[in-house]
Amino acid sequence: MEIPTLDKRRFLNWLVSHEFFAKREIPWILNYLANHEPILKHVHFVEKARRTPRGITICSRHFYGEPIALFIEGEMFKDSDQIFHEIRLNWQDPLYLEIQFDNAWNNELYLGVLEDNPYYRWNDNMDDKTLARIKHYFREENIQAEITELYQLIDLALENDDQATFMELSEKVNQLIAQKQKEVNNHS
Structure with missing residues (x-):
């Protein structure tokens, strides 16, 4: 440009x-x-x-x-x-x-x-440690964005009284939260 x-x-x-x-x-x-x-x-x-x-x-x-x-x-x-x-x-x-x-x-x-x-x-010209921290940060941000989106879909399922979708989305959220916690523990 x-x-x-x-x-x-x-x-x-x-x-x-x-x-x-x-x-x-x-x-x-x-x-x-x-x-x-x-x-x-x-x-x-x-x-x-x-x-x-x-x-x-x-x-x-x-x-x-x-x-x-x-x-x-x-x-x-x-x-x-x-x-x-x-x-x-x-x-x-x-x-x-x-x-x-x-x-x-x-x-x-x-x-x-x-x-x-x-x-x-x-x-x-970034060192490997800095690159790893940046990649870790973006992985966490992506997981958090997915969780936020799933929470919105869960709210919609609750409003529509759709228990099957609610259960499916809740399971996905729980998996992502566990994955995020694992990322935090591995990076510490």
């Missing part, structure tokens, strides 16, 4: 007006991107930009690390002028931009432009 350039521009304008950066050139570069739609079309906001063929990381003053760094095929460049010229000269190439600032995950403008990094997908 392509992110509209208007959304990217709004975020960049917000960023420049609300965040402080250790290098004065950073707002200039961000404004340049915001005001050049042909370049902005090729900008992708991601995490782990250093893992991309052509990525820039920018940190607000509150973050530790290089204030701005360009990564081209794993090689790092820190000079703001060099970074600006790379953006200008290769404007038709995809540019992956990582912005680190306070409360990023609570910022709707940022979340609206954030894309999955095609070179570093977060879910490809």
Whole structure:
């Protein structure tokens, strides 16, 4: 899904007006991107930009690390002028931009432009324990959803005075509750 350039521009304008950066050139570069739609079309906001063929990381003053760094095929460049010229000269190439600032995950403008990094997908790098916990969580949620649905059907059977359906559904609910309890005990 392509992110509209208007959304990217709004975020960049917000960023420049609300965040402080250790290098004065950073707002200039961000404004340049915001005001050049042909370049902005090729900008992708991601995490782990250093893992991309052509990525820039920018940190607000509150973050530790290089204030701005360009990564081209794993090689790092820190000079703001060099970074600006790379953006200008290769404007038709995809540019992956990582912005680190306070409360990023609570910022709707940022979340609206954030894309999955095609070179570093977060879910490809999870440890086995975390994956097992996620799978367990979804199994429990599926069982709970089935139980909730069966309770609604049981209520309907009671309203219709359908004892056979009531007994059948009650047995299914009891099996699912036992299965859920077994899942909880196995995961503990």
